[in-house]
Amino acid sequence: MLPSETVQLLCLTASSGVPLFSRGSCKQLPFSVIGSLNGVHMFGAGQGALLSSCETERDSRVAWRVFQDSLMLIAVSGTAGASSELHLRRLLENAWNCMVLVLGQDELANVRNVERLKRELRSCYRLIDRLLERGGKDQGFMGDLTHCADCLLPSQPGILQETLDSFTRAADSEFGCLLVRGRLALATDKWWRLAPQEVVLLSALVNSLSGTTSCDYPVFLPQGSPTVAHRLLCFQLLPGVVACVLCGPSPSLQRAESELVGRFWSPVVEALRVCLEQAERSTLPPSVRLRWDVEALLIINRESRRAVAVCPHARGHTPSEVPPLSSPAHRWELLRAFYTFAVTRYFTSEEPVALPTSPPSATAERLHEEFSLGFTHLPVQCYLVTDDCKCYGLQTPQHQLFLLTDLSVPTFALRTVATHTLNAISTPTGF
Amino acid sequence: MPTVPPGSIFVTDWHRSPESREYFNKILYKKKRRKFGLLEAPVMPPNLKADTVRYKVFISGKSGVGKTALAARLTGLEIPNVHYETTGMETSVVFWPVKLRESGRVLFFHFQLWDCGENVMCRFDHMLPSCEEQADAILLLFSFTDHGSFEDISNQMPRLTDPSDRVVRLVVGTKFDLFMHTDVTESEITAFQEVWGVPVFRVGGDVSSGMGEIAPLLNALAENLWHQDCAHASNSLSPPS
Numbered sequence: 001m002l003p004s005e006t007v008q009l010l011c012l013t014a015s016s017g018v019p020l021f022s023r024g025s026c027k028q029l030p031f032s033v034i035g036s037l038n039g040v041h042m043f044g045a046g047q048g049a050l051l052s053s054c055e056t057e058r059d060s061r062v063a064w065r066v067f068q069d070s071l072m073l074i075a076v077s078g079t080a081g082a083s084s085e086l087h088l089r090r091l092l093e094n095a096w097n098c099m100v101l102v103l104g105q106d107e108l109a110n111v112r113n114v115e116r117l118k119r120e121l122r123s124c125y126r127l128i129d130r131l132l133e134r135g136g137k138d139q140g141f142m143g144d145l146t147h148c149a150d151c152l153l154p155s156q157p158g159i160l161q162e163t164l165d166s167f168t169r170a171a172d173s174e175f176g177c178l179l180v181r182g183r184l185a186l187a188t189d190k191w192w193r194l195a196p197q198e199v200v201l202l203s204a205l206v207n208s209l210s211g212t213t214s215c216d217y218p219v220f221l222p223q224g225s226p227t228v229a230h231r232l233l234c235f236q237l238l239p240g241v242v243a244c245v246l247c248g249p250s251p252s253l254q255r256a257e258s259e260l261v262g263r264f265w266s267p268v269v270e271a272l273r274v275c276l277e278q279a280e281r282s283t284l285p286p287s288v289r290l291r292w293d294v295e296a297l298l299i300i301n302r303e304s305r306r307a308v309a310v311c312p313h314a315r316g317h318t319p320s321e322v323p324p325l326s327s328p329a330h331r332w333e334l335l336r337a338f339y340t341f342a343v344t345r346y347f348t349s350e351e352p353v354a355l356p357t358s359p360p361s362a363t364a365e366r367l368h369e370e371f372s373l374g375f376t377h378l379p380v381q382c383y384l385v386t387d388d389c390k391c392y393g394l395q396t397p398q399h400q401l402f403l404l405t406d407l408s409v410p411t412f413a414l415r416t417v418a419t420h421t422l423n424a425i426s427t428p429t430g431f
Numbered sequence: 432m433p434t435v436p437p438g439s440i441f442v443t444d445w446h447r448s449p450e451s452r453e454y455f456n457k458i459l460y461k462k463k464r465r466k467f468g469l470l471e472a473p474v475m476p477p478n479l480k481a482d483t484v485r486y487k488v489f490i491s492g493k494s495g496v497g498k499t500a501l502a503a504r505l506t507g508l509e510i511p512n513v514h515y516e517t518t519g520m521e522t523s524v525v526f527w528p529v530k531l532r533e534s535g536r537v538l539f540f541h542f543q544l545w546d547c548g549e550n551v552m553c554r555f556d557h558m559l560p561s562c563e564e565q566a567d568a569i570l571l572l573f574s575f576t577d578h579g580s581f582e583d584i585s586n587q588m589p590r591l592t593d594p595s596d597r598v599v600r601l602v603v604g605t606k607f608d609l610f611m612h613t614d615v616t617e618s619e620i621t622a623f624q625e626v627w628g629v630p631v632f633r634v635g636g637d638v639s640s641g642m643g644e645i646a647p648l649l650n651a652l653a654e655n656l657w658h659q660d661c662a663h664a665s666n667s668l669s670p671p672s
Contacts, residue, residue: 102518123550126515209521211508213469213543217519218555229555232519238468252561253520254487261469269470 007083007132009095010074011121012038013111014066020118023125024132029076037062037074053085063088067096068109084340087145091131094144097201097222098127105226127201130208139182140296140309140332141207143200145339148300148307150203152183153429154275155285159268161186167264168245171233171256175246181279182207184306191246195223196305206234206242214261216253219246235261240279241272283308287428291417293406295389296331298339299425300400308431309335326388331404334388339402342393346379347400383414392418399426434601434629435658437651442530445650446642453479454528454537455642464507473526473539481528481537486656488542489562492572493580494549497605501572502546504634505645517548520558527649540653567656568599574606575635578614588627597663599655602629603648608636 006025012018017038022028041064044051053063061077063085073092077083099108102124111117131144143150154160160178164186168176175194177187184203191199198221209215213236218229233256234244243265251260265272278285290297296311311328325331384391392414394401401422409417425431437443445451457473458465467473475481490498499517503510506523525542545562552558563569571587573580584602591600602623604615620631632648 120550123516123518123548126518129513129515211466211503211506211523212521213467213524215519215521216558216561218551236468237470239466241468249557252557252564253522254561254564257469257522266470272470 006078007088007091008076009091009128009132010034010037010076011095012072012074013114014070014072017042017072018114020071020114021121021125023128025078034074037064037076038072041072041074053088061085061088063092065089065092065096068105070109070111071096071099084337084344086340086344090145090147093197094131094201095128097197098131099124100222100226101201101205101219102127104220104229105222126208127205130204138329138332140311140328140335141182142298142307142309142332142336142339143203145336146298146300146307147196147200148305149196149199150183151306151308152180152185152279152283153285153288153308153431154180154185155278155287156271156274157186160271160275163264163268164188164243167243167260170260170264171245171247172250173245173247177202177244179203179206179242179244180275181240183279183283185275185279192304192306194221198223199305202232202244202246205232206244209234212236214253214257235265237261237265238269238272238276240276281313283310284425285429288425290421290424293409293417294403294421295325295406296335296404297421298335298400298402299422299431301431302398302400306431308425311335331389334386334391335402335404338384338391338393338404341384341391342382342402346382347393347395381415381418383411385411390414394418394422396422434599434651435654437647437654438532440532440654440657441650442532443650444646445528445530446646451528451530454481454539458526458528466506466508467524467526469524472541479537481539483526483539483541484657485541485543486567487545487565488568488570488652489545489566490570490572491562492549492570493574493577493583496572496574496577496580498546498572501570501603501605501634502544505542505544505649507645516550517546518551520545520547520551520561522546525649527653529650529653538653538657540649540656542649542652566598567659568601568652570652571600571602573602573604573615575604575613575615575633576606576609581615581619585623588629597659599652599659600629601632601648601652601655603632603634606635607633 008025008029009023011020013020017035019034041051051064053061055061061083063075064072066072073095075088075091077088099121103120107117107120134144141150164176164178165188168174168188174188174190177191178185182203184199201222202219205217205219215234217232219232220226220229230246230248232244232246233253234242235257236242290310290312292315294312298307298309300307311331312325315325380395382393389404390407390409390411392403392405399422401418403418403421405414405417446455454475457475472483490501492498494516495514500510502523505525523544525544527540527542528537529540530537545566547558547562571584573584604620624631630651632651634644634648
């Protein structure tokens, strides 16, 4: 249906099937195909069946979802089979969240004037296109897939955390965070209590504004405040270091910038520079030493829904005959693929339940859950050996680790390497 | 306030002169424009002291005329090749060195450009006041490919040329490179300039790393702001008559 490696996202009104927009992929699907895709879903609904996804003979995949009984989103992937069902389902949910973030739920749930809505939806294109292009995939951002915030662990968080807390309070807010090279380095307690998807989405919004010095964006929180907008204020302290607060009507952008930014952040500018330098090397503090045969890893804190992804630039202390590492982009891709493999087959409890606001899909998720409950046991570890690398997944009550190692690691030793790596990260950093 | 002719206060084309190189190097990094965070500013060695003067500049114009692209052009950032609506208020910073003609003093102008999407401005009413609050200058944008945007500015001019407020207003026509599709004629521009006594700047096309494309606009902006401040200072110093 589409060229390989591409995904197209379609949006239609759920009741009448009027196309509202189509993003992604250079060549748009013909209207007849869009109509058929909508029709087949509608036919299913008429028969009391919910069509949520399908795969074509040529490895193309389609996923449907209706939000708020108002809008239907359809994702269609190209023929390479590169997009998993998980990816498409997350894409639909993320795209909807983007639309709520920019326009608010009222605008989307009660469509009064289709032409007006079409025009307004244009304001969501920047975020949606970033999602489709998977902006930042070469830097290993995985929040769109994991729904965990992409974090980095600064080596000396103390003083910066204090500064962030007092800066946030001074801006009449309790929600503040510090992003370094696009990743969350610090956040206030309240920020961590936002829904994980919201944390991911807000980071994505800030990262899409890389050039601006400061900004004031109205945002609706898809879960926390879908109908009342808050203001997201962002301040680029140094290129690559952004402080954000989520606040109400005051302070004005100008006042926050002229009165608060310098007062709170100037005294710690050196600490910020250190943090920035560290971020250029790794998402982990220098005190964490990884084994040389670790090619990439993703560690998730299951309670706080935070994730740290690591892809070493070079091997440390290598035996000389070892071939060099493959490109980071390739390893990030493998890590995403292994994550998808592990959470869809083994660590299924991590699969989030759908938004409570959309009954049809909630039914689907419940069915899926009942199916998983049919298993008498819950896998806690899994592994996979490929031509490129060996993969190991590990689940504890607190953490999940997805590890890619060099082929030279003996398969029987993978568990030890994984356990050792998990401890090497979690013990010194308290992650 | 009438606009000042270019070069009357500052040295013209100073960015071309070799003596300016040390100053302009401070706003460059690896031959591209350097990005400054809020906690940063160009630092000159003690023998080349230059004061920094800060101004707030509001970029105003219809949706799609190229406000964000102009801000990117002036700050030396990559100009986006796809048009996306700006769904909030954004500021960006430009440092621009100038040399005073009379005293030979060098100043760094710190322009904070305020850019806000037209549609979001209509939906949330705190945006426009926030952009206009304490603005020192307004850049009025129209697009050469959209006659309506030019008419809008012509219609706004009578309201905007209030001599009592202290706001510098300059008119900028964008997308000048798309001359095949141009919708605003040269004679209209000439007429506009004669009627309102306001110069019209033209921008568009590719940006090379050189300062040539942006220097006329930034110099005019700096010169008019400086002139406005000097006039105000002398007014407030002179005894009431």
